[in-house]
Amino acid sequence: MPRHRPHPPVPVLLAALFIPLAAQEVSSPAASITAAEIRRHVYYLASDALEGRYMASKGYEIAARYGESQFKAAGLKPPVLADGKPGYLQPVPVQRRTCTKEPVLTIATPKGSLRLEQPKDFKWLDGDILPCQDRTLEVVFAGFGIREPAAGWNDFKGLDTEGKLVIIWPNAPLRKGKPVLPEAVHKTYLQAGGFQKKLMSLLSLKAAGVLLVTDPALAAMIDKSKPKSASPQIVYANSKAPAFIPWIVTVKPETVLAMMAGQAGGLKKAGEAEAAKVRPAALKGVTATVDVSFDSEALPSWNVVGMVEGTDPVLKAEYVAVTAHLDHLNPDSKGDIRNGADDNASGSAAVMEIAEAVARRPFKRSVVFVLFAGEESGLLGSRHFLAECPVPRDKIVADLTLDMIARTDRASESDRAHYALDTDTITPEFKKLLIAVNERTVRWPLKFERIGGAGSDNMTFANFGIPGVFFFSGSHIDYHRATDDADKLDYEKAEALTRLTYELAAELGEKPLPWR
Ligand SMILES: [Zn+2]
Structure with a gap:
């Protein structure tokens, strides 16, 4: 269901010249990213009606259409697809x-x-x-x-x-x-x-x-x-x-x-x-x-893709990617639906919320938002997105992937810390940037782990030499089970992580990048 929030009452850019820093932060579009909104997306995507959003199921199609409607309502631009026509749903040959x-x-x-x-x-x-x-x-x-x-x-x-x-x-x-x-x-x-x-x-x-x-x-x-x-x-x-x-x-x-x-x-x-x-x-x-x-x-399947064009005449040719996989798994051996609330309705909801916030106040660089098909089946959606990229692949400056952002693994129970997993292609500057942005904004406890090409769709980006980070709360008892349900999520944590990803995207969208 499409949804609109009222625009901030003042012309934000003009106001920013006159108001003190603390007030600027209040007016950040990140304020529109709320636990309640994330919760609403998750409850929809992780409902039994969507059958666990298994690749090529009817439930996945409904989820993809939902993503499309959210991108459209937020004012995102559809990319031009392989058939030469603009569209939010990129077919993935599966x-x-x-x-x-x-x-x-x-x-x-x-x-x-x-x-x-x-x-x-x-x-x-x-x-x-x-x-x-x-x-x-x-x-x-x-x-x-x-x-x-x-x-x-x-x-x-x-x-x-x-x-x-x-x-x-x-x-x-x-x-x-x-x-x-x-x-x-x-x-x-x-x-x-x-x-x-x-x-x-x-x-x-x-x-x-x-x-x-x-x-x-x-x-x-x-x-x-x-x-x-x-x-x-x-x-x-x-x-x-x-x-x-x-x-x-x-x-x-x-x-x-x-x-x-x-x-x-x-x-x-x-x-x-x-x-x-x-x-x-x-x-x-x-x-x-x-x-x-x-x-x-042949099975029908799609990535959901939307863009917010940059405001700078030169930098708008470059893209920051903000991504999450939308799919999950088929019913388990007992026939119970595996709703995948944390994995990865949580990350998908985050992408929709970030898209809405970026569309409200675009960055200098363009941003491409993608909800991937078939991550669970072998990163199929991200492989197709990058193999036949609807934006110039070599102009993607960074990728932020969110996969399972709303639970806490046993090792992190005391502080609800979140993992920022980096790939072999991350630069030290990227990590420094993330730490600085976190300090300045949400201050959520972060743990860093270096992973040699493991994880989620970030691996596909890493394979093409695109630096990135993968946000992940750690595995838990309900991972890939029928019990990964919407009522178990920590929505406050999801809100913090989504805002952090937004702020990091803003930094990447606005500033010179040391690794370019
Ligand atoms: Zn996942």
Whole structure:
């Protein structure tokens, strides 16, 4: 439902010349961002009628139309879309793919060929098979798959991994039985978290596929998990866009030892971690082909996009992006709707409120607001937004992503602190700016965490070298469950975080940017 608030009674810019600073702050358009308004959006988006806003569901469509109506009512401009017409709803090419034939990996080696079957020899764990399908891939061994520049270790140095199938050995390097990396860093790679860390550093390497050698410690867990091909998948079907999450499979150490046929350092046994025996190298004469087939069905889905044009004749060509994912999940195994109030009706509500405030008093730079489709299905909406960007992509100066901003994780219960997660591309100046803006405005306790390309749609921006920050309250007991409901949210906190994001957007929208 569209909604209007009265404009401030005085011409704001003129008044600003004469009134003291404290009063200026009162007149900030951020004052229109209120807990009550956020609450109203969240209760709507997280109601059962919207079915959890699962990608391509009727409920998602209703949510997208709601976003469109809010952007329109706030006076945002629709971008010109791929069809040459202006519109708030950017179609995202998405398919539901059902595996009709289990994937078979055929490996050619100088010593003969190997036929690998699922689940006997490998298991499809995650990612897109698309970049591997119908191609002959070169195979590269990337050692432990560890990149720890601070500790002087980089398994990927000098290796060309683009478009290739990359093998990653488990655990972390030893020299004469002792860890090469600092003790604490070494330890992370012996646990499930290290496995995750390796996956994250792989995202930027543009590999077509990754074979993760099963760590004996994780074997039981992996044995229990179902392969991705066991259920239909929702995929981003755009061959023009770069692959983002490579095809990721786990494979048994014996299989990999046979594939490598004595190359890459002299590895002979499963649990080996002596650095001298684990040598990254392109494997000569080793190639892989993947045989798989699917039934595909196109699904309708959209990003909701709106813009506020900048006021400066030059700077208006540049954009600040303020984004959140609108989608959530399908009903759980019991059929209960997972409303996703915190994840991410909260962030979506914030974007709508910030859009309204910016439209009331535009910045020098333009601002593009996006509610993304399909974040939960693999960042599909943001990948499409940036692959076929309705604003000039290289003119996006920064991205502010909000994902789950209205709950508090256990570690932060005492102060309701909020995480500002930065990606590898954030600059120290950006962080300084955020701290200064927070000090000057809402003064909400912030925790900073540096994440190597993890998180939300901010990852897609980071992949295109666009600096940004990801606001996130931390995970909680109701995360991805049917109990993530609107009555559990901390709306006062959401208001503070939304105002902070507005103020940060204002800073980015008005001032020279040290990283440009
Ligand atoms: Zn989320």
